[in-house]
Amino acid sequence: MNDDDKLGGQSAGKKWGAIIVYALTVFVGAFLLFQVQPLIGKYILPWFGGSPEVWTTCMLFFQVLLLGGYAYAHLIVSRLSLRSQVVVHIAFIIIALAALPITPQADWKPESIEMPILQILVLAAACVGLPYFVLSSTAPLIQNWFSRATAGRPPYRLYAFSNAGSLLALVSYPFVVEPALSRQEQAQVWSAGLVVFAVLCSLCAVWVWRRPAPSNAHELGASADEAGAAIPPLGTRLLWLALPAGASVELLAVTNKICQDVAVIPFLWVLPLSLYLLSFVLCFHSEKWYVRPVFLIAFALAIGGVGLAGFYEEELSAWQHILIYSTMLLACCMVCHGELFRLRPNPRHLTRYYLMIAAGGAIGGVFVAVVAPLIFDTYRELHVGILACCLFVLMADKSPVLSRGRRRLVWVVIILAAGVVAIFVQSRRDYDYEKAVLNSRNFFGVLTVWEDDKDEPSIHRYVLQHGATLHGLQFVDPGKRLRPTAYYGQSGGAGLAILFFPRQEKRRIGVVGLGVGTLAAYGGEGDYIRFYEINPEVKRLAETRFSYLASCQAEVDVVLGDARLSLEAEPAQEFDLLLLDAFTSAAVPVHLLTKEAFEIYLRHIKRDGVIAVHVSNQHLDLHSVVWKAAEHFGLKSAWVDDAGDEDSGILASDWILLTYNEQFLEIEAISRVAEEADTDLSYIDLWTDDHVNLFQVLE
Numbered sequence: 001m002n003d004d005d006k007l008g009g010q011s012a013g014k015k016w017g018a019i020i021v022y023a024l025t026v027f028v029g030a031f032l033l034f035q036v037q038p039l040i041g042k043y044i045l046p047w048f049g050g051s052p053e054v055w056t057t058c059m060l061f062f063q064v065l066l067l068g069g070y071a072y073a074h075l076i077v078s079r080l081s082l083r084s085q086v087v088v089h090i091a092f093i094i095i096a097l098a099a100l101p102i103t104p105q106a107d108w109k110p111e112s113i114e115m116p117i118l119q120i121l122v123l124a125a126a127c128v129g130l131p132y133f134v135l136s137s138t139a140p141l142i143q144n145w146f147s148r149a150t151a152g153r154p155p156y157r158l159y160a161f162s163n164a165g166s167l168l169a170l171v172s173y174p175f176v177v178e179p180a181l182s183r184q185e186q187a188q189v190w191s192a193g194l195v196v197f198a199v200l201c202s203l204c205a206v207w208v209w210r211r212p213a214p215s216n217a218h219e220l221g222a223s224a225d226e227a228g229a230a231i232p233p234l235g236t237r238l239l240w241l242a243l244p245a246g247a248s249v250e251l252l253a254v255t256n257k258i259c260q261d262v263a264v265i266p267f268l269w270v271l272p273l274s275l276y277l278l279s280f281v282l283c284f285h286s287e288k289w290y291v292r293p294v295f296l297i298a299f300a301l302a303i304g305g306v307g308l309a310g311f312y313e314e315e316l317s318a319w320q321h322i323l324i325y326s327t328m329l330l331a332c333c334m335v336c337h338g339e340l341f342r343l344r345p346n347p348r349h350l351t352r353y354y355l356m357i358a359a360g361g362a363i364g365g366v367f368v369a370v371v372a373p374l375i376f377d378t379y380r381e382l383h384v385g386i387l388a389c390c391l392f393v394l395m396a397d398k399s400p401v402l403s404r405g406r407r408r409l410v411w412v413v414i415i416l417a418a419g420v421v422a423i424f425v426q427s428r429r430d431y432d433y434e435k436a437v438l439n440s441r442n443f444f445g446v447l448t449v450w451e452d453d454k455d456e457p458s459i460h461r462y463v464l465q466h467g468a469t470l471h472g473l474q475f476v477d478p479g480k481r482l483r484p485t486a487y488y489g490q491s492g493g494a495g496l497a498i499l500f501f502p503r504q505e506k507r508r509i510g511v512v513g514l515g516v517g518t519l520a521a522y523g524g525e526g527d528y529i530r531f532y533e534i535n536p537e538v539k540r541l542a543e544t545r546f547s548y549l550a551s552c553q554a555e556v557d558v559v560l561g562d563a564r565l566s567l568e569a570e571p572a573q574e575f576d577l578l579l580l581d582a583f584t585s586a587a588v589p590v591h592l593l594t595k596e597a598f599e600i601y602l603r604h605i606k607r608d609g610v611i612a613v614h615v616s617n618q619h620l621d622l623h624s625v626v627w628k629a630a631e632h633f634g635l636k637s638a639w640v641d642d643a644g645d646e647d648s649g650i651l652a653s654d655w656i657l658l659t660y661n662e663q664f665l666e667i668e669a670i671s672r673v674a675e676e677a678d679t680d681l682s683y684i685d686l687w688t689d690d691h692v693n694l695f696q697v698l699e
Contacts, residue, residue, distance in 0.1 A: 021207065022146045023161055025200040029138035030165035032193050034273075036102065037062055038173045038266040039186050040128055043104050046689070048116050049534035049562045050589025052259035053369070053443050055269050056252050057120045060365040063248065063358070065129065069136025070358040074351035077144050086205040089134075089141065093198050096134040100194065102127050103187045113534060113561055116443045117369065131194055138162075138201070140354040145208050147347050159354075163280040170274040174267040182690040231352075232345050235395075239343055240356035241363070242392040247336040248364025249385035251276045254329045256368070257382060260445070260467050262318045262619050265590055265694050271322070272329055279333035283341045290338030296393075299335050302328035303386055318619035318698050332389055339396040377439035378446050379467075437462070437545070444535040449545050461485075461649065464516050464541060469583055471538075472516030473649055474546050482551055484521040485649035487581070487614060491673075493640035493655020494579055497612045498522045500667050501576055509554075510575040510604065512563040512592065513582035513614075514538050516546040523554025530573065531556070532563035534582075564597055573604045581614040593622070594687045598629050608661040611635075616654045621697040624684045626656045627677050632686050638665045638674035 041058045048054045076085045104127045110119050139162045146158055177186060231237075255272045262268060282289040302324075309316060309324045316324070345353050364385075372381040437449040450463040452473075463473040472486050488494050499522070501507065506526045511519050514533035523529050529552065533539050539558050542549055549556055559566050563582060567573075578601055582592055591597060593613075601611055615622035623639065630637045635658040644652040656677075657665065665671065685693045 019146075021200060021203045022142055023158065025197070025204050026139055026142050026158055026162040027165035028193065028197045028200055029135050029142075030162040031169040032190060032197055033132065033135045033138075034166040034169035034277075035173060035177070035186075035193075036128055036132065036190055037273075038170070038178075038269055039183065039190065040102070040104070040124060041269060042178075042266055043183060044108075044120060044123060046564060046589075046591035047109050047562065048113065048120065049444065050591050051444050051534075052256045053116075053445070054120065055259065056256060056365075056369045057117050057443075058124060059252055059255075059273075060117075060362075060369040061121050061124045062132065063362040063365040065125075065132050066136040067355070067358040067362040069133050069138075070140050070351070070355045072133070073137040073141040073144070074355045077141065077351045082145070082148065082208050085141070085145075086208055089137075090202065090205055092130075092134050093201060096131040097194065097198060099130045100191045101187055102131060102190065103184065109565060110561075113443075113536075135194075135197070138197075140351045142201070142204055144350055145204060147350065148208075159280075159284050163277050163284065167274055167277045167281060170270040170277065173270055174265075178266060179691055179693070231349060232343070236343050236345075237352075237356060239392065239396050240340065240353060241360045242388075243336045243340045243343075243396065244357045244360030245363040245367075246385060246389035246392050247276065247279075247333045248361040249367055249381060250329055250332045250389065252365060252368040253379075253382035253385055254325045256379070258322050258325055261321045262694075262698075265692055267694055268322075271326060275326055275330045276333050279330060279337045283334065283337040287341070290334060290341065292338065295331060295334045295338060299328075299331040302331040306382075306386075321619075328386075332386070335393050336389055339393050343396060373441050373443065377441050378448075440537050440541070442535070442537050444537070447535075447537055447541060449541060459647075459649075462545060464538075464546070466538075466583065470651070471583070472518050472546070474516060474518070474548065475649060480649075481547065482521050483649070484518055486515075486518055486651050487616065487653035488518045488521075489642065489644065489648070489650035489653075491650070492642040492644075492653045493638075493657055494519065494581070494612050494614070494653075495522070496640060496670050496673070497577055497579070497610050497655075497657055500664075500669050501610065502608075502664065503576060507576045508574055510573060510578040512578070512580045514542055514558060515581065517542045517548035517552075519579065519581075520548045520552035520554070520556055523552045523556065525553050527554035529554050529556050530575075531558045532566050533558055533560060534562050536560055564592055564600060567600050567604055570604075575605045575609055577610050577612065578605050579612045579614070583614075590687065590692050591689065593625050593629070594689050594692070595629060595632060596689050598633060602633065608664070609659065610661070610664060611658040613656045613658065614653065615656055616652070619698065620694075623654065623656060624678060624681060624697060625687055626658070628681050628684050628686050630656075630658050630677075631681055635660060636662050636665055637677050638670055639677055640670070640673055641675055642673075 037058065041055050044058075045054050076088055080088065104123060108123050108126070110116070113119075139159060143158050143162075181189065251272055255269060258272070259265075259268050305324050306328050309321070340357065368381050372379075437451050440447045445467050448465045450465060452461050452463055453459045457477060460476040461473050462476070464471045470486065474485065475481055475483065484490065484495060490496070490499060498507075498509065498519075504524075507524075507528070509519070509523070509527065509529045511529065511531045514531045515538070517531070520529055520531075539560060542558075549558070580592060580601075582589055598611075605611060613622075613626050615626055627637060629635075638657045640655045640657065642650075642653050642655075644650040657670070657674075659665065665674070684696045685691065687693075
């Protein structure tokens with residue numbers, strides 16, 4: 001039998017059996033690694049207001065823990081013998097199994113939102129930290145074992161196979177797992193999968209354990225040729241760090257962007273992450289996939305598309321937003337990861353290489369989740385990341401940049417396109433924000449206060465904007481200062497519900513979403529208005545930059561924290577009216593529109609009370625979502641579509657009024673303007689905490 005037919009002294013048949021076991025182990029480990037990410041994110045999203053930054057922080061946790069797993073793999077490979085590695089790793093797997101289940105318990109729900117990033121990191125570490133750590137070390141460790149067991153066979157295709165498992169996990173989650181299983185069932189199936197992984201990993205350990213005693217060179221994990229392989233130069237090692245960092249920044253920045261514009265749901269988490277992993281799969285499977293000139297030009301064109309999208313943002317549909325930014329992300333990741341693969345080292349330095357890649361990803365996550373909110377007062381990281389990626393890719397080019405030939409033309413195209421577009425877009429943003437009174441950014445997003453029409457006293461006003469969405473305005477003119485404006489005019493659904501509610505004395509009104517406090521304009525003596533607001537900066541601006549709250553004649557309370565959690569913890573408030581007006585930029589936190597959320601709302605209103613839901617949205621048909629909930633609970637509804645009057649500061653708005661009191665909906669002022677609801681709702685699913693189908697409501 002030839003040496004090529006041996007696997008550590010085993011027969012050819014056993015050799016291929018071992019290879020299959022190694023492949024299945026990295027595949028299952030990667031699958032579990034990326035299945036748990038949206039599962040944990042979905043569990044905790046409602047606890048922190050449904051903000052896009054919840055997923056960004058979850059990604060930061062997963063990237064940092066991935067780095068920890070890769071560092072652990074590098075450490076034991078470089079310091080321990082094969083059999084010692086087996087003992088240590090199997091011990092960790094046993095401890096990880098003992099840490100099950102991974103589901104966050106109710107006592108982890110935050111009582112305050114003062115440090116949301118730290119709270120999310122601690123919660124995730126306590127629930128899934130150890131199992132995720134063990135899984136994250138699988139790819140580099142098992143590949144190292146594989147390389148040793150196959151006499152130095154390059155393991156990079158195994159890395160591509162690992163990323164294929166990750167990609168399948170992400171693609172299957174929104175289309176198969178989420179619709180078919182509840183969150184609790186998902187956690188149970190995932191736990192069973194971890195047991196399967198433990199068995200496979202143990203089989204790999206058996207193959208390693210049965211290897212003949214290696215020579216000293218092999219004990220260090222290298223063949224004679226590998227032992228002499230030089231460590232790549234510092235510049236190359238820094239690029240192992242920089243290229244994945246740039247791709248990671250773009251991954252998270254693009255995810256933030258499309259979630260702000262559309263909705264914060266698992267599908268819009270996993271789509272960018274799937275494209276990110278797809279680039280790893282293609283680039284690390286074969287050099288043939290990464291055709292450098294093609295992807296450099298594609299990257300340049302995609303950057304131009306993002307620049308144009310910034311100018312026509314309001315005219316773009318949800319699908320167009322997703323397509324433009326996803327295309328740019330894929331092109332960027334193909335370029336960064338393609339260059340990264342071109343700089344791959346000798347297999348002897350495998351774990352060091354993967355450790356640097358993981359560190360780069362973690363650096364990108366820290367930049368977007370922690371650093372960017374501290375140094376930028378607006379969302380600038382997407383364009384900063386584009387320029388950084390162009391610079392890193394340019395540095396990765398081993399040929400002289402100014403050499404003659406086609407390569408020079410390619411570089412000129414991409415650098416000029418990236419530089420001109422990014423600078424042009426950024427200068428436009430700077431010009432716009434010069435008109436702002438202030439910009440304020442925190443975990444929940446960017447808030448901007450504008451001063452409009454200063455030179456025209458009759459329409460001089462201040463405006464609060466969250467991301468791309470206006471959240472309230474107030475006139476400076478004393479005669480107009482306390483007039484309800486924006487989406488809350490007297491001809492809109494909210495105004496009609498308050499003005500024509502049968503009881504006009506000692507009304508109890510609940511409002512989810514503070515804005516500038518405009519709805520306080522409807523409060524009279526003896527009334528009580530209770531606002532629920534998750535963002536403390538919104539409360540500060542409403543109290544210092546606007547005067548609706550201070551001038552209100554009613555008793556006013558502002559409860560800080562996620563509205564649903566606050567209402568869930570409170571005794572029944574006996575509201576006459578409960579108005580739902582919560583937006584995260586342009587997106588509605590979906591956990592506020594589920595069946596479980598409406599159960600909470602109904603507990604807090606009187607039997608003849610009214611729930612008014614603000615459903616204005618550019619991208620989503622939220623009317624059908626609310627009507628489906630009304631159908632489920634037997635509520636009657638009235639749809640008020642108000643065109644507004646911009647000269648009077650009244651903006652177009654859509655509200656749906658829900659109540660068990662049919663007489664209220666028959667009041668002439670309401671029935672006269674109410675439009676018919678869609679009675680055929682068979683095409684849409686009832687939204688629940690376990691299942692939200694975005695595709696059914698995309699405009």
